[in-house]
Amino acid sequence: MSSCEMSADQICFLTATEQRSLLKARRISARELLDLHLDRVKRVNPSCNAVVALDEEGARRQAGAADEKIARGEMTGPLHGLPMTIKDSFAVTGMAATCGLEELRDYRPDEDAVAVAKIRAAGAVTFGKTNLPAGAADHQSCNTLFGLTRNPWHGERTVGGSSGGSAAALAAGLTALELGSDIGGSIRVPAHFCGVYGHKPSHGLxxxxxxxxxxxxxxxxxxxxxxGPLARSAFDLELLFDVVLGTSDVDGAELRLPPPRHDDLSSFRIAVWNDGQAYPLDDAYAAAIESLVDDLARLGLKVDRQARPPIDPASSYDVYLQTLFGIIGSGLPPQAREALVAAGEAAESGSYPRRIAAAVGQSLSQHFGATEARHQLYRAWRQFFADHDVLLCPVTPTVAFPHDIERLDLAAQFTRRLNVNGGTIPYMDNLAWPGLVTVANLPATAIPTGRRVGGLPAGVQVVGPYLGDRTTLRFAQLVEQALGSFARPPGI
Structure with missing residues (x-):
């Protein structure tokens, strides 16, 4: 089907790779493609509030420059002419970078974040910023600056966080690609909740x-x-991953990651961790993952449902919480830090307030103890991936849950509860499944299972060995080819 035979909305829901093909073939101009997305944002965004800032003038200049280069037969990079939004935790010149915080309402950076600069150099047309929780610190995307982002699948459900606006914008057809960030599942959780793809790279890439x-x-x-990237296709994930790969000290071209372990689906040795014995897991969500695994087994993949890395899950989670909240605590103002520690010390032993207070107030020797424990985890996971190529496991205990935003402060997360299997669990148990991967610096690609739980999408983490990003991405691509790809939310 040519671009003239497609509606504007159909074009907006094409993958980034497909949109780029239209641009390269000159079947659509960068200006036209941008205008289609801007128009869709104006029509659809009020229902989900995913895009919270626009730079239309700047974007039109970028698109015009892209078209001039296309007319000369030049495509400056793999993202040339593609319209993109960026999570509002990244510095993008021409727009505020608030991270949902009142104190940064008027902060306008004078240079792009390093990853954003790479995206621009690759030819992308950056036209807007997407919503997130204040301080990028929740699995709901709501703040006092921009309000609540609603899930395109069900407006009364969360989009996840912290890259919630990113995932919602993709699911609603508002952007071709997105740049997100992840320390507590912030790419993987929104991808799972919104039915899109997301890749958490190995740490340091x-x-x-x-x-x-x-x-x-x-x-x-x-x-x-x-x-890392979010997209409507696993192929698009790698497209953007290759662009942003590399740090300010090491260029991406100099980072030679191992190639995928396999290039055909049936050769993959997959392990599956899909039970609630170590971390909470809703039965209906587990059944959605199991159904995907059954499909993979029928395609001839080697499936091991009993294999587990040689780690203690509870200890691993303790180390993750200690490290995560040590990082968070170091950035708190002294008064807020002291108040958090004092409140936690008065809380019940083993509770989240007590555990987090201990992490925030940890000594240097305790920090180094956690560092040693993490290195032990690295070795254990390396041993596990000697015998398995990827691990499939849940992203969170549930699919997207109802909004709970009566309070937005960190302490509110200590009292919220989630419904699982007819009972409730602490809200912060949402960190367990993501933390299993994050604490060991591993790559994980979140992909849709193609199943629905109560009408909501269900995703799964594809976890690989450290620096095995090409392996998890290739597995995701092959699953997409064999079993289907992104599904558009009904009514959007």
Whole structure:
């Protein structure tokens, strides 16, 4: 079907790779493609509030320059002419970078984040910013600056966080690609909740310089934290991943990652961790993952449902929480930090407030103890991936849950509850499945299972060995080819 035979909305829902093909063949101009997306944002965004800032004038200049180069037969990079939004935790010149924080309402960076600069150099037309929780610190995307982002699949459900606006914008056909970030599942959770694809890279492969948090001006890489792509196709994930690969000190072309372990689906040795014994898991969501695994087995893949890495899941989670909230605590103002520690010390032993207070107030020797424990985890996972190519596991305990935004402060996350199998669990148990991967610096590609739970999409993490990003991405691509791809939310 040619572009003239497609409606504007059909074009907006094409993958980035397909949109780029139209541009390259001159069946649509960059200006026309941008205008289609801007028009769709104006029509559809009010229902989901995913895109919270626009730079239409700047974007039209970028699109015009892209068209001039196309007319000369030049395509400056793999993203040439593609319209993109960027999560509002990244510095993008021409727009504010608020991270959903009142104190950054008027902060306008004078240079792009390193990953954003790479995206621009690759020819993308950056036209807007997407919503997130304040400080990128929740699995719901709501803040006092821009309000609540609603899930395109069901307006009363969360889009996840912190890259929630990113995933919602993709699911609603508002952008061709998105750049997100992840330290607590912030790419994988929104991808799962919104039925799109997301890739959390191995730690250290993509620069987070110019990302908030930490506060503007900080350049040191953050432990655990990564930046990575979200898209409507696993092929698009790798397209953007290749663009942003590399830090401010090491160019992506110099980072030679191992090739995929296999190039045909049936050769993959997959392990499946899909039960609620270690971390909470809703039965209906587990059944959706199991159904995908059954399909893979029928395609001839070697499936091991009993294999587990040689780690203690509870200890791994403890180390993750200690490391994560040590990082978060170091960025808190002294008064807020002291108040959090004091409140936690008065809480019940083993509770989240107590555990997080201990992490925030940990000594240097305790920090180094956690560092040693993480290195032990690295070795255990390396041993596991000697015998398995990828691990499939849940992203969170449930699919997208109802909004719970009566309070938006960190302490509210200590009291919220999630419904699982007829009972409730602590809200912060949402960190367990993502943390299993993050604490060991592993890559994970979130893909749709193609199943629905209560009408909501269900995703799964494809986890690989450290620096095995090409393996998880290729597996995701092959599954997409064999079993189907992104499904458009009904009514959008």
């Amino acid at each position: 993509v620069s987070t310089e110019g990302h908030i948090p930490p506060p503007p001006g900080h350049v040191a890489p953050v432990e655990l934290g990564v930046a």
